[in-house]
Structures are given as C-alpha cells and as structure tokens.
Amino acid sequence: MKISQHCKFRLLPNQEQEILLNQAIGSARFVWNQILAKSFEMFAKDEFIRYETIEKNLVPLKKIPEFSFLGDTYSACLQQKIRDLATAWKKFYNAKEQAKLKQKPFKPKKPRFFKLADGSEVQLRPLMPRFKKKSDGEQSFRLPFQDCDVVGDRVSLPKKTGWIKFKKSQEIVGKITSVTIKKICGLWYISFCTNREVEQPIHPSKSAIGIDLGVKKLITTSSGQVFDPINSFKANQVKLARLQRKLRKKTKFSQNWKKLNLKINKLHHHIANIRHDYLHKVTTTLSKNHAMIVVEDLKVANMSKSAKGSIEKKGKNVKAKSGLNKSILDQGLSMLVDMLEYKQLWRGGLLVKIDPRYTSQTCSSCGHVAKENRQTQAKFECVECGFSENADINASCNILAAGHAVLSVEGGCGKGRPVKQKASEIREEVT
Ligand SMILES: [Zn+2]
Known part of the structure; x- marks a missing residue:
C-alpha cells in the first residue's frame, strides 16, 4: 500500500532568508496572476487550457525587462505555480466538479468580469481560478525536493538561501518528493510531501x-x-x-x-x-x-x-x-x-x-x-x-x-x- 503524507512544521528563517522567501512568494503570485490573465485570453478564444499550453508563456514573461526580478528567485517555484494553475483549470473543466457545484444551494451573485486587452470581457464563473492578492491570508510556493536537502532540523533551499531551521515536532518518514513553504498571517511553515510503500496493515482491534x-x-x-x-x-x-x-x-x-x-x-x-x-x-x-x-x-x-x-x-x-x-x-x-x-x-x-x-x-x-x-x-x-x-x-x-x-x-x-x-x-x- 502506498502512503502519501504531508509533514508540516513551523519554519524559522532569519531576516535575510525571510527576504528571499518573501521574494519567492511574491514572484510566484505574480506569475500566477500574469499567466491567469493570459489563460483568460485563451478562454475567450475557446482554446483548451492545460499545463503545456500556458507554461510556454513563462520564458517570454521573464525576458520582459521590467519583470527581470523573476530571474532572482527559485525558477522551479514559478514552474510549480503554473502547474497549480493548470490543476485549477482542470477542476473547472471537470464535469463531475461542475455537477457537484449544481447541488449546492448558491445565493445568486452579481456576475463579475475580467477585461481583456482588446476591451472584450470574460465572465468569471464559479470554480475558475482567481487572481491572488498580497492580502490573502495564506501564500505559498513549492519546490521539488531535488533542489533541497534536509539534515536534522534544518532544510537547505537553492540560490544561496542556505540552511533554515524548523521546529521538528515529528520524524519525517518516507521519501520526500516536494517542499511547500507557506506564509500564514506572518508565520512561516514548511510542509514536506512524502511517499512510502508499506505492507497492508491489519487493525489490532475487532470492534x-x-x-x-x-x-x-x-x-x-x-x-x-x-x-x-x-x-x-x-x-x-x-x-x-x-x-x-x-x-x-x-x-x-x-x-x-x-x-x-x-x-x-x-x-x-x-x-x-x-x-x-x-x-x-x-x-x-x-x-x-x-x-x-x-x-x-x-x-x-x-x-x-x-x-x-x-x-x-x-x-x-x-x-x-x-x-x-x-x-x-x-x-x-x-x-x-x-x-x-x-x-x-x-x-x-x-x-x-x-x-x-x-x-x-x-x-x-x-x-x-x-x-x-x-x-x-x-x-x-x-x-x-x-x-x-x-x-x-x-x-x-x-x-x-x-x-x-x-x-x-x-x-x-x-x-x-x-x-x-x-x-x-x-x-x-x-x-
Ligand atoms: Zn421500538
């Protein structure tokens, strides 16, 4: 049996590290919003939105001189953000998810629109991904584990971030596949996503x-x-x-x-x-x-x-x-x-x-x-x-x-x- 588990800990970055983490969070959010705007354009043209088609926009975006700051942060976290966006769109296109939505009683809301560059508008429908704001309570970015390392109660991140301490309240079991860093109300958290294979357990009780x-x-x-x-x-x-x-x-x-x-x-x-x-x-x-x-x-x-x-x-x-x-x-x-x-x-x-x-x-x-x-x-x-x-x-x-x-x-x-x-x-x- 395969077990996937998230182990979440408080992360304790120093001041310099906090700057780098904030930068990554800001850049990831920026990329999400930019690519989301692009995908609304695709939506208006009835194009199907998936990872391969929206990911193409990242390199041109990085090349725009005003957005050169995107090159300063972990590039993998920007890629992962686009992956998340693609997953969000997948949910929107999923017929089952749409059917679930219809069962819920919804108060009718005033329809909202997103204005495209050519002046036309796209109506924002339920389940569509939304633009992220700095004031959102929770912000995060994710990195594949191959760029990171864990020794004891310290985790190392790429790009000179160095080793960051975390409050290790439990052992991390299994193979770590990715690392998610979250900022919730000014507090930092790190979550390790792990996989492990175990034998089918037998419950000790019969009740x-x-x-x-x-x-x-x-x-x-x-x-x-x-x-x-x-x-x-x-x-x-x-x-x-x-x-x-x-x-x-x-x-x-x-x-x-x-x-x-x-x-x-x-x-x-x-x-x-x-x-x-x-x-x-x-x-x-x-x-x-x-x-x-x-x-x-x-x-x-x-x-x-x-x-x-x-x-x-x-x-x-x-x-x-x-x-x-x-x-x-x-x-x-x-x-x-x-x-x-x-x-x-x-x-x-x-x-x-x-x-x-x-x-x-x-x-x-x-x-x-x-x-x-x-x-x-x-x-x-x-x-x-x-x-x-x-x-x-x-x-x-x-x-x-x-x-x-x-x-x-x-x-x-x-x-x-x-x-x-x-x-x-x-x-x-x-x-
Ligand atoms: Zn009776």
Missing part, C-alpha cells in the same frame, strides 16, 4: 462503532461515548464577530483597516489550529480503538436536510446563525470524516459511509420509524415498543446497524472496500 455527528455534541458513539466540541472555539467566535463588526466601520484598505484585517486573519488561523489539533486527537483515538467506524455520509446529509433535523437545526444551540459560522462547522465535520477515512486506511481499518435518512427517527430496538419517536432534541422514546434512550446514542446505533447492512450487501469486509484511497487523493504531482 465496530457507529458515530453520530453534531454540533452540540461533536461525536456520540453507539457505545455511549461522547466527545464534546472544544470550548475555546466558541469564545473565539464571539471575539471574531466583534472584530468583524469593527472592521465594517473602518474605511476599506486604510491603514487601520489593514491592521485590523491582519488581526482577524490571525484569529482565524488560531481558531483553525485549535480545531485541527482537536480533530486529530479525537480521530486518532477513534481510529486506534475501532476496526470499523460507520458515519453518516455528509454529502447526502446536506442534500436531504429535512429528514434528520440535520446539522443546521442542532446548530441553533450554539447560535450558528451567520453563514460564516455555519460553513466553519460544516468544514469541521467533513474534515473530521476525511481524517477518519485516511487514518482507518493507514491502520487497516474500515470507514463506512451510510445514507443518513431516518437514522434519528428509527427505533434501534424494534426498527419502528416515526417522527413521534423523538419528542425532544435529547430524548428518544419509541411509540411502538416503549424503548427509551438518548436520541444521539439511538441514532449512532442505527448508523452502526446501517453500516453492517451495507457491508453484508457488498459481501463482507474483504470485497469492495467502501473507503476510497485517501493517499492517492492528497498526492501532489511534482516533476
């Missing part, structure tokens, strides 16, 4: 659980275990909302606005870090202890909101009113499922996704389905057999049962693993 995902209780397992969401999250949300109200009163792009905007971005980053860390801990615990984990398919859950009182309704309890909060919560849950998916795969376990319909209205004791079974948010009481249980535990028991049913239809654990290989999804192409 199976169903889990119910929610907002008030993050996870309720069919064995009655409850994982609460993290508290600091809520406190920071209040702080964030206050800062955002303040920002709205400031003149856009003024010095004070910029200062406050950076503060908001930093807080966003902080919240994301806390959430990420917590989700990792929870998913590792679950994945270590259970060979089979059954969850609701969130994609289906979003489509059939009415059936399950759904994530949205539960969200009332934490005042998930604004669109932003809601999207953060949804993101959190799908991130959690993604983590479970690859962690189970790496341990030789199984993650089964099931249709979430009726899981909260079905009696896990006799199988009777009725709306009336669920009198309140917390309590489940069957009108048919009188079985009484906490509503979330009842739901997770149903989820587990549905998971067993899915497996028996597919012919047991051995055949047709329902889990898609995460490893192949997160791998980045580097040449």
Whole structure:
C-alpha cells in the first residue's frame, strides 16, 4: 500500500532568508496572476487550457525587462505555480466538479468580469481560478525536493538561501518528493510531501462503532461515548464577530483597516489550529480503538436536510446563525470524516459511509420509524415498543446497524472496500 503524507512544521528563517522567501512568494503570485490573465485570453478564444499550453508563456514573461526580478528567485517555484494553475483549470473543466457545484444551494451573485486587452470581457464563473492578492491570508510556493536537502532540523533551499531551521515536532518518514513553504498571517511553515510503500496493515482491534455527528455534541458513539466540541472555539467566535463588526466601520484598505484585517486573519488561523489539533486527537483515538467506524455520509446529509433535523437545526444551540459560522462547522465535520477515512486506511481499518435518512427517527430496538419517536432534541422514546434512550446514542446505533447492512450487501469486509484511497487523493504531482 502506498502512503502519501504531508509533514508540516513551523519554519524559522532569519531576516535575510525571510527576504528571499518573501521574494519567492511574491514572484510566484505574480506569475500566477500574469499567466491567469493570459489563460483568460485563451478562454475567450475557446482554446483548451492545460499545463503545456500556458507554461510556454513563462520564458517570454521573464525576458520582459521590467519583470527581470523573476530571474532572482527559485525558477522551479514559478514552474510549480503554473502547474497549480493548470490543476485549477482542470477542476473547472471537470464535469463531475461542475455537477457537484449544481447541488449546492448558491445565493445568486452579481456576475463579475475580467477585461481583456482588446476591451472584450470574460465572465468569471464559479470554480475558475482567481487572481491572488498580497492580502490573502495564506501564500505559498513549492519546490521539488531535488533542489533541497534536509539534515536534522534544518532544510537547505537553492540560490544561496542556505540552511533554515524548523521546529521538528515529528520524524519525517518516507521519501520526500516536494517542499511547500507557506506564509500564514506572518508565520512561516514548511510542509514536506512524502511517499512510502508499506505492507497492508491489519487493525489490532475487532470492534465496530457507529458515530453520530453534531454540533452540540461533536461525536456520540453507539457505545455511549461522547466527545464534546472544544470550548475555546466558541469564545473565539464571539471575539471574531466583534472584530468583524469593527472592521465594517473602518474605511476599506486604510491603514487601520489593514491592521485590523491582519488581526482577524490571525484569529482565524488560531481558531483553525485549535480545531485541527482537536480533530486529530479525537480521530486518532477513534481510529486506534475501532476496526470499523460507520458515519453518516455528509454529502447526502446536506442534500436531504429535512429528514434528520440535520446539522443546521442542532446548530441553533450554539447560535450558528451567520453563514460564516455555519460553513466553519460544516468544514469541521467533513474534515473530521476525511481524517477518519485516511487514518482507518493507514491502520487497516474500515470507514463506512451510510445514507443518513431516518437514522434519528428509527427505533434501534424494534426498527419502528416515526417522527413521534423523538419528542425532544435529547430524548428518544419509541411509540411502538416503549424503548427509551438518548436520541444521539439511538441514532449512532442505527448508523452502526446501517453500516453492517451495507457491508453484508457488498459481501463482507474483504470485497469492495467502501473507503476510497485517501493517499492517492492528497498526492501532489511534482516533476
Ligand atoms: Zn421500538
């Protein structure tokens, strides 16, 4: 089995190195924007946009005297940026991605246009790559590993950058294929993309659980275990909302606005870090202890909101009113499922996704389905057999049962693993 993994660390460049890294980030962004403008011209002419056709524009761009600064930075990172742009266009052209987009409820937005040199306009459509700004919260560039080296807790980059220290919090396992350097809210990070071949692992446990995902209780397992969401999250949300109200009163792009905007971005980053860390801990615990984990398919859950009182309704309890909060919560849950998916795969376990319909209205004791079974948010009481249980535990028991049913239809654990290989999804192409 092939495992692809990203190992991310804090990077600690000195002042001179920081200048070089900033230069690379700026040049990579510049190239992205220039080539993107070129590809809009191609789009207007109905030409198909792919790496080979847009990459041709790089050398002429470097030869323009005003853009000679492009020659001062790592040339490979500019190439990689064009590769990323080509990948972004590929997503736009992908019929599956476009179909996914249609399923999401979208508020109609005012159409935006990009003006071409000849005066005509191209309408910016969803999924099309966008121009990058210096003020974007996250900026990055990538280098193939052959230009770099790692010894201990130091990494060397080409072009006289020399050795840069990083906070090595874990061992880097496997063959490093590429190095990504990110700047998030003024902090530097380095991420090593690694590949390794391992023997198919066998999960040490034989237990199976169903889990119910929610907002008030993050996870309720069919064995009655409850994982609460993290508290600091809520406190920071209040702080964030206050800062955002303040920002709205400031003149856009003024010095004070910029200062406050950076503060908001930093807080966003902080919240994301806390959430990420917590989700990792929870998913590792679950994945270590259970060979089979059954969850609701969130994609289906979003489509059939009415059936399950759904994530949205539960969200009332934490005042998930604004669109932003809601999207953060949804993101959190799908991130959690993604983590479970690859962690189970790496341990030789199984993650089964099931249709979430009726899981909260079905009696896990006799199988009777009725709306009336669920009198309140917390309590489940069957009108048919009188079985009484906490509503979330009842739901997770149903989820587990549905998971067993899915497996028996597919012919047991051995055949047709329902889990898609995460490893192949997160791998980045580097040449
Ligand atoms: Zn019953």
